[in-house]
Amino acid sequence: MCYVYIMLSDTGTLFTTMIKKYTKAPYNHASISFDPQLREMYSFGRKNPKNPLNGGFVKEDIWSGTFSRYPDTTCVIYKLKVSERQMSKMKRVLHVFIKNNDKFLYNILGVFGVSIKEPIEFSNSYFCSQFVAEILHRSGIKLWDKLPAMVTPDDFRNSGDLELIYEGRLFDFTPILEHKP
Template structure:
């Protein structure tokens, strides 16, 4: 049997108009999900804004805390979870992630999917995801089953309420230990 490793799920609330609109409906504290393979969140992936100042241009993104969207919203709050998985599952996740990386220009943000979640009807398109659907898809394709529902119906709040995820931190993003240290060092 191979050893266990960790993957990290970060949920955030930037306080943007889009986030406030979603929050009004969901009543959940966090409405964006990202995945990382390191506790320092140096490699953080999701579906969201491709350019920080343009909320209409979304898709697969490697999120940069210091230069991307989060840099525009220093009051962003977050919760970070650790999920124990096998080495084999990590290898599978990274393989799936590499498909997204190699074809990132082909992926679009699944805005209709967000509406579908609210109606409890999955809306799936080829190469189109919303943030929590993407994170759930990475896990699902790697054999990690956290819920008995399709990735297209997974919300950020589903991560928050899953017993397999262990909370590492909750508070302001830029006060999270590893990020705070890099922030104070000028990155």
């Protein structure tokens, strides 16, 4: 068996604070990693840490990316046991995103769709939790009975299939500190 890691986070930015006021959920961003040290995470978010309006598919870097600008980021990290076949499928799906990085947009209307309980989907357009749910879904992993376009970060937090491994300040997560460049 293999593990995939899902991190939910709250940077405290204006955008995340607005979402948090509406959702009442402690975390509002979801990322996926195949590495227990979270050296490589993937999601949909800011392409440039200084510009919240330019979003899309991102490879997240804790030490030099958006997270580095918000040292008080809080997070919760889960692991999910998957088969080797599921892991292989996830990596193939992720490779399509990596290869076509510049063709993907942030699905801001999809975030609005979740709030009105109506999925709003566009090809090549995702929001963070939709992307993570899509990776799992395309790999045969079904955690919920809903479309990926309706999955929120809180759905991950409330899933009984995920095993909690850490909750607290992101920069206090020991495996990350041990591998700081």
